[in-house]
Amino acid sequence: MNEALLERLSPAHSHWHIIKADLAKRKAGYRGELQLDYHLKFISKNKNIFILHDLRLEIDDRHFQIDTLLLTPQVFIIIEVKHIAGTYTLDSRFDQAIRKVEDKEEAFSHPVTQVERQKKQLVRWFINRKLPSIPISTLVVMTNKSTIIDTTSPNEKYHNVIRVENVEGWILSVLALHRKESIPAKQLKKISSQLVKKHTAPFAFPKDIYGVTPGEIMSGVKCSQCQHLPMVRRYAHWECTECGGKSKDGHIAALNDYALLISDRINNKQVRKFLHLESRKIAYKILQSMQLNSEGMTKNKTYHLTPHTFQQTSHQSNSSTAMPSR
Numbered sequence: 516m517n518e519a520l521l522e523r524l525s526p527a528h529s530h531w532h533i534i535k536a537d538l539a540k541r542k543a544g545y546r547g548e549l550q551l552d553y554h555l556k557f558i559s560k561n562k563n564i565f566i567l568h569d570l571r572l573e574i575d576d577r578h579f580q581i582d583t584l585l586l587t588p589q590v591f592i593i594i595e596v597k598h599i600a601g602t603y604t605l606d607s608r609f610d611q612a613i614r615k616v617e618d619k620e621e622a623f624s625h626p627v628t629q630v631e632r633q634k635k636q637l638v639r640w641f642i643n644r645k646l647p648s649i650p651i652s653t654l655v656v657m658t659n660k661s662t663i664i665d666t667t668s669p670n671e672k673y674h675n676v677i678r679v680e681n682v683e684g685w686i687l688s689v690l691a692l693h694r695k696e697s698i699p700a701k702q703l704k705k706i707s708s709q710l711v712k713k714h715t716a717p718f719a720f721p722k723d724i725y726g727v728t729p730g731e732i733m734s735g736v737k738c739s740q741c742q743h744l745p746m747v748r749r750y751a752h753w754e755c756t757e758c759g760g761k762s763k764d765g766h767i768a769a770l771n772d773y774a775l776l777i778s779d780r781i782n783n784k785q786v787r788k789f790l791h792l793e794s795r796k797i798a799y800k801i802l803q804s805m806q807l808n809s810e811g812m813t814k815n816k817t818y819h820l821t822p823h824t825f826q827q828t829s830h831q832s833n834s835s836t837a838m839p840s841r
């Protein structure tokens with residue numbers, strides 16, 4: 516959403532830098548998750564182990580989120596990923612973490628407290644559903660190789676804050692401690708599916724997060740070659756007035772942006788406005804060709820758009836879809 520927004524917003528917009536900074540944070544988080552994935556490869560071939568990413572569950576009308584949840588028949592492991600540059604100092608006295616980059620300090624919540632809270636929430640989630648109890652371990656993984664991990668006092672020790680290259684050894688030692696099977700493999704598969712089913716992706720439009728109104732978002736089909744907006748419709752294709760580039764289906768990406776940035780519902784009039792089309796008939800044909808679900812009849816017909824956040828790899832960082840690794 517942030518990526519699509521930056522491409523359709525004037526750099527002079529008062530929120531431009533905030534939106535860009537948020538995108539950078541999400542990308543860093545995503546890079547961290549990829550790092551962790553690489554080090555979890557050793558375990559991902561095991562048929563009885565499930566790995567869920569970016570799981571977001573509801574409990575008592577509130578949501579909690581887990582970066583990575585490892586489900587084994589013996590033990591669950593909650594993993595919090597931190598991709599942070601500079602020095603990361605843990606301070607148990609004030610229950611905080613301090614990040615220092617080039618003399619600039621910033622405070623965060625203590626990651627161990629954070630994972631312990633997630634553990635309590637997950638336990639409650641299981642109790643509410645009368646699911647079997649199972650031991651849960653928590654782990655904080657620092658995925659940025661250049662991070663210096665420190666504590667405010669030498670007596671402060673954390674067995675569950677580790678660097679990403681030590682993940683394999685840490686997990687193997689936890690598995691060695693928990694040999695007793697708490698949940699049979701078959702039931703574990705069901706529980707994994709249940710967790711994925713109950714996952715809710717957080718989604719809000721730029722208007723709700725940044726106060727960016729639809730009127731501030733540039734409309735039109737974007738040229739994939741030179742990024743010019745808008746392309747013009749000629750016969751059965753789109754043409755760029757800047758570079759002469761052509762596209763048959765540029766409207767698909769444009770309507771995907773519409774779904775991410777403005778609304779997941781659109782009617783013929785709104786399509787014409789957003790794609791810069793004059794003909795109601797052409798707008799109708801385009802909508803028909805996309806085989807969208809719709810409601811209402813003729814002039815009141817509204818089409819349902821589903822944003823495809825997985826279209827490009829760079830968009831995956833924005834996704835919060837809980838997906839099993841296999």
Ligand SMILES: [Zn+2]
Pocket residue numbers: 738739740741742743755756757758759760
């Ligand atoms: Zn162009």
